[in-house]
Amino acid sequence: MRFSSRLPRNLQPSDFSRLQSDLAASGDLCDLTQSNPTLAGFAIDPLAGLDLLAAGQGYHPSPRGDLAARQAIADYYRNNGHGEIDPEDLLLTASTSEAYAFLLKLLTEPGDEILVPAPSYPLFDFLAAMEKVHVERYPLRPDPGGGWSIDFALLEERISPVTRAIVVVNPNNPTGSYLGEREAATLAGICTEQRLALLVDEVFLDYRNPRHADAARSAVGERATPTFVMSGFSKILALPQVKLGWIHSAGPAPFKEEARQRLDFIADTYLSVNAMVQRAAPALLARQRPVQEEILTRIVANEATLAALGVTAMDRQGGWYAVLPLPPELGDERCCQQLLAEQRVLVHPGYFYDFPESDRLVVSLITPPEQFAHGIACLADFLRQG
């Protein structure tokens, strides 16, 4: 009896994860990596007063998803200044992660490759391995004036005959950098020329830093290049538990039609989005503003705490994370281990996100403010002592 090579051989937790779970279980952990909004002590409950179970009575399965829900998502793009989209170009999924899985099923064969940014979201390897797809990385480089840019020379070098798609996270997790207008045009050109699809993950699109307010541009406006934009309620409405994501398909007419039909086929095989959330989607999306305002206020307050405690963070255009440069001699792994073992403070090492050097830490800016201030004060002491 064998298990599939889609799964990691070793599923044992590392010593670091074991210590982290033990401390969390004993209530003795100051977690600066908390990015589950339902555990972050927000006052606003986006589900208040909604009877989801009653909303979901009756079952009319549709692979693309409830039209009223897809219309509400199209309204979300229009109301947020990203232009008009056709609800027929949207397909509902149970999460953004499932959207990735559907797109990999749509576009790849086992053994194919996708290009993903580095540094970025750590889950790509697992999502790709589940489809027997390889991940190749293209670097993002910090700009001298703040922000991060794609290294196009290396990106093009890494395209091979089995590359099928380029993934962009807009804004990127954890660097918070948005895809610039010129970068988007260059990427679209490369994808068209090399016959690749562009996959754009926009779960953090709305969480822009007010100093970079005009940086946030959704890729749903792209028409000429095969482009699939993914997003979902887990970040937009701080509702990871209700499980609703989506894919917006765009591209030249014959391609888009065929992609939509094939995505319908994939979705029809699973029908994974529950009726409750589909029916409640318009009412939930109407709550976007207050939910996001509370989160943005928290992010700004925690950034002020970093500044007040003398901890430098890299420039952030958007998103929920702060990237903290470390003196190179400290090392991200050693720093995280010592902070956890000696101070009971959990931060993420840069290597989790594929930073090329071991001189970055990552913290979540939605951590409850008192917890954040305590943990950052411990980190500041630790950094002073070197």
Ligand SMILES: Cc1ncc(COP(=O)(O)O)c(C=O)c1O
């Ligand atoms: C960049 C990015 N994409 C996708 C996801 C997963 O989203 P979902 O909960 O909708 O699967 C996350 C979760 O943190 C994320 O950071």
